[in-house]
Amino acid sequence: MLEPSTPVQYVKGIGPRLAEVLRAKDIATVDDLLHYLPFRYEDRLNPRSVAELRAGEMATVIAEVRNSGLFRTRRMPIFQLTVGQGRTKLKCLWFNAAYLQGRFQPGQMLALYGKVEEDRDGQLQIMQPQFEILGDININEEGGADEVEKKAAASLEIGRIVPIYESTGQGKLTPRWFRRIIRGALENLNPNLPDPIPAAVRAHLSLVSPREALWKVHWPDAGESFADLQSSRTAAHTRMIFDELFFIELGLELKRREQKAHTGIAFRLDGGVREAIKKILPFHPTAAQKRVLKEIATDMQTPCPMRRLLQGDVGSGKTIVAFQAAIIAIENGYQVALMAPTEILAQQHYFSARQILERAGYRIVLLTGSLEQDRKRDARRHIAQGNAQLVIGTHALIQDRVEFEKLGLVVVDEQHRFGVMQRLKLMKKTDDRGAMGVSPVKPDGDARCSTAPERDPEPDVLVMTATPIPRTLALTLYGDLDVSVLDELPPGRTPVVTRSLPDERASEVWDFVRKQIAAGHQAYVVYPVIEENEERELKAAEQMHRQLREKIFPNLHVGLLHGRLDADEKEHVMREFQQGKIEILVATTVIEVGVDVPNATVMVIEHADRFGLAQLHQLRGRIGRGAAKSYCVLMRGGKVSEEGERRLDAMARSNDGFQIAELDLELRGPGEFFGTKQAGIPSFRVANIIRDRQLLEAAKREAAFVISGPNSEISKEEIDRALREMRSRWAQSYGLVEVG
Numbered sequence: 001m002l003e004p005s006t007p008v009q010y011v012k013g014i015g016p017r018l019a020e021v022l023r024a025k026d027i028a029t030v031d032d033l034l035h036y037l038p039f040r041y042e043d044r045l046n047p048r049s050v051a052e053l054r055a056g057e058m059a060t061v062i063a064e065v066r067n068s069g070l071f072r073t074r075r076m077p078i079f080q081l082t083v084g085q086g087r088t089k090l091k092c093l094w095f096n097a098a099y100l101q102g103r104f105q106p107g108q109m110l111a112l113y114g115k116v117e118e119d120r121d122g123q124l125q126i127m128q129p130q131f132e133i134l135g136d137i138n139i140n141e142e143g144g145a146d147e148v149e150k151k152a153a154a155s156l157e158i159g160r161i162v163p164i165y166e167s168t169g170q171g172k173l174t175p176r177w178f179r180r181i182i183r184g185a186l187e188n189l190n191p192n193l194p195d196p197i198p199a200a201v202r203a204h205l206s207l208v209s210p211r212e213a214l215w216k217v218h219w220p221d222a223g224e225s226f227a228d229l230q231s232s233r234t235a236a237h238t239r240m241i242f243d244e245l246f247f248i249e250l251g252l253e254l255k256r257r258e259q260k261a262h263t264g265i266a267f268r269l270d271g272g273v274r275e276a277i278k279k280i281l282p283f284h285p286t287a288a289q290k291r292v293l294k295e296i297a298t299d300m301q302t303p304c305p306m307r308r309l310l311q312g313d314v315g316s317g318k319t320i321v322a323f324q325a326a327i328i329a330i331e332n333g334y335q336v337a338l339m340a341p342t343e344i345l346a347q348q349h350y351f352s353a354r355q356i357l358e359r360a361g362y363r364i365v366l367l368t369g370s371l372e373q374d375r376k377r378d379a380r381r382h383i384a385q386g387n388a389q390l391v392i393g394t395h396a397l398i399q400d401r402v403e404f405e406k407l408g409l410v411v412v413d414e415q416h417r418f419g420v421m422q423r424l425k426l427m428k429k430t431d432d433r434g435a436m437g438v439s440p441v442k443p444d445g446d447a448r449c450s451t452a453p454e455r456d457p458e459p460d461v462l463v464m465t466a467t468p469i470p471r472t473l474a475l476t477l478y479g480d481l482d483v484s485v486l487d488e489l490p491p492g493r494t495p496v497v498t499r500s501l502p503d504e505r506a507s508e509v510w511d512f513v514r515k516q517i518a519a520g521h522q523a524y525v526v527y528p529v530i531e532e533n534e535e536r537e538l539k540a541a542e543q544m545h546r547q548l549r550e551k552i553f554p555n556l557h558v559g560l561l562h563g564r565l566d567a568d569e570k571e572h573v574m575r576e577f578q579q580g581k582i583e584i585l586v587a588t589t590v591i592e593v594g595v596d597v598p599n600a601t602v603m604v605i606e607h608a609d610r611f612g613l614a615q616l617h618q619l620r621g622r623i624g625r626g627a628a629k630s631y632c633v634l635m636r637g638g639k640v641s642e643e644g645e646r647r648l649d650a651m652a653r654s655n656d657g658f659q660i661a662e663l664d665l666e667l668r669g670p671g672e673f674f675g676t677k678q679a680g681i682p683s684f685r686v687a688n689i690i691r692d693r694q695l696l697e698a699a700k701r702e703a704a705f706v707i708s709g710p711n712s713e714i715s716k717e718e719i720d721r722a723l724r725e726m727r728s729r730w731a732q733s734y735g736l737v738e739v740g
Helices: 015-023 030-034 145-154 175-187 199-205 210-218 226-230 235-260 271-280 287-301 318-331 343-356 373-385 420-430 471-477 503-518 541-552 567-578 613-620 642-653 657-668 693-707 716-734
Strands: 040-043 058-072 077-085 088-095 109-118 124-127 130-135 161-164 307-312 335-339 364-367 390-393 407-413 460-465 482-486 497-502 522-526 558-561 584-587 600-605 631-636
Touching: 030 175, 040 226, 058 088, 088 109, 161 175, 175 210, 199 235, 199 693, 210 235, 235 693, 235 716, 271 318, 287 307, 287 318, 287 460, 287 482, 307 318, 318 335, 318 343, 318 407, 318 460, 343 364, 343 390, 343 567, 364 373, 497 503, 497 642, 503 522, 503 600, 503 631, 541 558, 541 584, 558 567, 600 613, 613 631, 613 642, 613 657, 631 642, 642 657, 693 716
Parallel strands: 088 124, 307 460, 307 482, 335 390, 335 407, 364 390, 407 460, 497 631, 522 584, 522 600, 558 584, 600 631
Antiparallel strands: 040 161, 058 077, 058 109, 077 088, 109 124, 109 130
16 A cells, blocks of 8 residues: 655656656655646547547547658648548648657547648647547457557546546556556555645645545546636645645644744833834824834734734835834833844945935944945944844845844845745844744643743834735735735825836837926836846847947936945945936846836836836836936837736736736736745645635635644644644645754
8 A cells, every 4th residue: 555655766667767757856755646636637438539620629539540750841740640530531740749759640640639620621629639549459359468458548538528637748647547557556555544624624625635636636527627627626636735725724823823823022101102102203103104004013012923914005104113123122221133134225324324224323333244344344243232123134144243232123025025034033132942943832722922931032023115015915924914905195296197108109208208308307227137038129229328338328417326336336326316417227137126216207118018017116216216206217119928927917007006916816827926926825736726726715725624633623632633744745845844
């Protein structure tokens, strides 16, 4: 009998050599093999006859090879295959497919899948069909023992709905091979494995058993709806999807409750602290800022460590709220660390903090990787001695040589640009155990804050992001955090007018920019790359900087900012732009965060269709930060894809970051939503958090129910089994807890 943890090499038909090949596809155990799911299915239960085919439909056809050959055109070689059923024939064509020569032999049976079309003569054909060679046997023919084995193998290929797996690129590991191997593994899987999901949860959602789910996903019943199979809407798929989402949410719920069991800092919020907060405000706060500050202050007053996500659209005033929270910690005698993902953003926060906080007497230190060694050494000394009350920096803050004397609050800006563990490493600066060390959670779900005197208190954590995060993604990215939303812009801000224009109208755009500069304003011109890339035909920032400076705006001061400039050059360019000495700033996406120039009223984004929606929205947020009306021009050149058009249309229609984020998530998927795959987003094997939103909500609800037990519906044994499964399968992968 096979167990889920059995190494895959011990599955019949694999062995050590093929196990190494499978490892490249992250298949190391029987469980991994059984979760290598079909990417589609073919209906070979009732395959279409050639006579029944109609142009325009997708169809599966099982037919016999008649003849094949390669013929060459002026442009490319084309491989043509003719298959038949009795007297009816069907033509199949593959372009640039000389490699298929010799692949087919007359008499072979093929399963073909593709879109049926008509050729110029009105004859039916399939272009570029997917195919599988079924063999050259007649399954109705009597024969010896060898023939019986062939018939048994053939029964996995025809007369049923057949799963189609991605091949590995290694000759032997074809979809047919995977069918045979996975079928054998299922037949030999231990039938007495306990279900890790508690019975009450299964009953709430009418979930089938994991064994039944695996069988039916790989070998669907004849009665299964083919459309449901293709869209992962069967009961079997639902069970497997829920498994993934449930154990993620169980880990996050455990983490949230375990954090509440840690010792925190109960900051006082008396009249003196309130007065200090009021003193630093440069303007009257919005109602949203007041509400969010109250939520943060309430958290900070409890002895539980605060774990809060602050979402706010570009320009909503998150930074001033973070500074107000910092005042609470500083006035209580603690230090504050603010970590930003880039030096530009760290420097921007440092300049803002000096303007707002330094005049009130607070001591601020900047620590980034590019600082000179002497300045770094001085900064580290001030931090360790407690002289630095607010420390602003990049990843340099989490280096081993940086020690805080009394860290009370950690603010992480643009969290999605950090790995999950980087945020937690900063939190460990005052607690050697770290925030991820999991102490046992009481079965009754007691989540009261710990006040154990022998343990150093953990700092509060405020995570900020200007990238609006759809609720579905927040549940998987930040499910362990409480959420505050700044949904109101400060007074005087006006929505940015956005237009999408073709390159042919560039001269009109430059005339408009010239008029805005003449009116005393400034402009950005953004490009997706630094140097010329002929292959992608993108205008490069450096080349266009020269053209704009020398030919289009010869009488204006045109600056250049990109990621390859060193820190001093970036700071110099930024300062000149902020002071108005640079009138037009040509830049790459390095300005996406961290540049705040209220006088900039125009942004021209070249090749805008090449950017993601979230990135376009972030870039647009650099303008409209003052009282003057602002304009964003999205330039597009050449043929734009349908998806690119949808992005540009969405930008022109809406300034609402959350609407834009929902569409971006839908278009690009969670793995690429932030433009980076390192954002701590689980890499699901079955689930899709856009398609499976309702199951995600249910998983979060049921995870909270399980952790709050035991009770009349759920036993301690079931809770322990679920937690063991969560730790063994999911915890280390997604950073939910530390195991071992």
